[in-house]
Amino acid sequence: MIAITLPDGSVKQFESETTPMGVAHSISEGFARNVISASFNGKTIETSTPLSTDGELVLYTWRDKKGKEAFWHSSAHILAQALEDLYPNIKLTIGPAIENGFYYDIDLVDNTISEKDLTTIENKMLEIARGKHTFSIRESSKTDALGYYKKLGNQYKVELIENLEEGTITFCDHDNFTDLCRGGHIPHTGMVKAIKLMSIAGAYWRGDENNKQLTRIYGVSFPKQKELKEYLALLEEAKKRDHRKLGKELELFTFSKKVGQGLPLWLPKGAALRERLENFLKKAQTKAGYEMVVSPHIGHKELYVTSGHYEKYGADSFQPIKTPNEGEEFLLKPMNCPHHCEIYNSKPWSYKDLPKRFAEFGTVYRYEQSGELHGLTRVRGFTQDDAHIFCTPDQLDQEFKNVIDLVLYVFGSLGFENFTAQVSLRDPDNPEKYIGSNENWDKAEKAILNATIEKGLDYVIEKGEAAFYGPKLDFMVKDALGRSWQLGTIQVDYNLPERFELEYKGSDNEHHRPVMIHRAPFGSMERFIAILLEHTGGNFPLWLMPEQVSILTLSEKYEKYAEKVLNVLENNEIRALVDNRSETIGKKIREAEMNKIPYMLILGDQEEVENSVSVRKHSEGDLGSMTAEAFSSLLNDEININKKEFIV
DSSP states (O other): OEEEEOTTSOEEEEOTTBOHHHHHHHHOHHHHHHOOEEEETTEEEOTTOOBOSOEEEEEEOTTSHHHHHHHHHHHHHHHHHHHHHHSTTOEEOOOOEETTEEEEEEEOTTOOOOGGGHHHHHHHHHHHHHTOOBOEEEEOOHHHHHHHHHHHTOHHHHHHHHTSOTTOOEEEEETTEEEEOOOOOOSBGGGOOEEEEEEEEEEEGGGOTTSOEEEEEEEEEESSHHHHHHHHHHHHHHHHHOHHHHHHHTTOEEOOTTTOTTOOEEOHHHHHHHHHHHHHHHHHHHHTTOEEOOOOSEEEHHHHHHHTHHHHHGGGSOOOEEOSSTTOEEEEOSOSHHHHHHHHTTSOOBTTTOOEEEEEEEEEEOOOOGGGOBTTTBOSEEEEEEEEEEEOHHHHHHHHHHHHHHHHHHHHHTTOOOEEEEEEEOOTTOGGGOOSOHHHHHHHHHHHHHHHHHTTOOEEEEETOSBTTBOEEEEEEEOTTSOEEEEEEEEEESHHHHHTTOOEEOTTSOEEOOEEEEEESSSOHHHHHHHHHHHHTTOOOGGGOSOOEEEEESSGGGHHHHHHHHHHHHHTTOOEEEEOOSSOHHHHHHHHHHTTOSEEEEEOHHHHHHTOEEEEETTTEEEEEEOHHHHHHHHHHHHHHHSOOOOO
16 A cells, blocks of 8 residues: 555555546546646656555646646647648657647748648647547657657657656657657547647747757647637737737837847836836835935946856846956946945944845846847846845844835735735755855745745745745736736845845844845836736826826817816826817817826816816716816825825
8 A cells, every 4th residue: 555645735545556547536536537637746747657655646637737737738749740640751849838838849841831721730639639549658768769760860859869868768659649758748638629829930949049940839728618719818808908019009118229129218108107106116115214225337247246146147148348447347237236235335334223225226237038028028128126125134024024015015006916925945956056055045935934924925835936146035916817927026135245245233242244135026117017007908007197187178269278277187286188189079089098098078168167177087988077176186086095105
């Protein structure tokens, strides 16, 4: 008998060689029908893999991330089989699951595939899926595996196998198809009920532009046709909300080839939006005891050597800036934290002075690859709402929880209500990725976990996602379309204080190292605004809108009355503009709606006589007539409901 521990902590006894699917059946037949993948002692296995030792078993369904990975990886195998059936002399390379679906890279040899062929390939895939062919894994010797693919003339698989160790090579079989594969599949092809091939792209073998360019086919699949329809509808809505499209329509930002890729230019409306976001956070930070600092856009190379950033990012960063002095090199600032360490080092501190909280909206620069640039979400120059807290170890817990409160205030004011906290820890199997002692890492990871638990956050633990200098708490926010984004981060760091020899004099009159907290509630202004744009569809919270009210006159003769109404609004700190153009009122309303102006005030004879305004709300329509003063009160009440004061 073997003892199998399930995720809820329960332990069940089974006969040796029991499979994960057998365990699933022992729980319930209904549950077993939904199980599509499994892991044993942390290793992905098949649902048909015999279990011969005690261990921890996790069974995955479609609802689980690992379940989707197995589903989409299996779908990639079905795609590969369909392609081989339709184009017999192609050469297969790799076909992994990705965040939303899967792809397969193929060498077409002398074949061609275009977008119009995708429906034919989809139909072939569905035909294969309906066969309910079982996925099975078998081991192979290196010699046999090499011989198989050399006979087929597939140099790509040969190259992959040559880099594998003996005893680690496995093939996956289903129907009459076989492929080199590590494993992790659904029980049979019949679970795939709906397929959509999304696009065709070029991709260099192993991501190296010196290698041959292959054809990459992207797809997505689902266990129900209904889910595919919902997914495609979601994609259509996402297109409408694309921040690049909305940013252009709302005149927030632009890009210029002459300025350079990944370097956004903020237009007047976008710059005003950024300024309001900055002022919003600055006000809360001031209440929380932060002090604003400013650091230069470049720094001496040695600064980043000391911090460790050069070692970790130097090769992939902008090249050093050489000065007329021989051997002197500067770098565009990739991080604000080394600069803030030197600000701390500018004078001696006592324990009585701590914590010190230095905040900066500091622009940093990183050379992202051209293919990875995407609107505002991936750029080469971006502004971090950065702050660094230097505190004693005894202050760490409270300071960390205070930062959590600040992040939650930001999210609440901007309509991000659905989020999960992700505790990002080091990868225990790759210690070379990190700097600092195990002792410091243990203390930092414990501090984050304790604060997260005490604040009652819904959290998950992700190993391997820590920064190179310390663990972190990332906030994974779901937007209006259900997509997950990383926004806001808090990091505990014992290492940079050591590297920069930061000190304070303790109550014992001895010198001690402070603990450093890195935090950025927005993350970066660019990425935050992009996500906020897509989350709201451009309908920002009223307090943040560049233009809150459009005053629409029925004709030019009401221009003076419009100016009077505008003065009332401006005296009540409401941002408004007057549209006096000789256009029809219908056209003016349509344009205001397209520009997502929250409120429209229509002025004509009746309004001027009654000293009133006729109010329309964006997407809702007529709200009736009232005085400009009453309307101002209505708007400010709405603003105050959404934008609460930060309480320390």
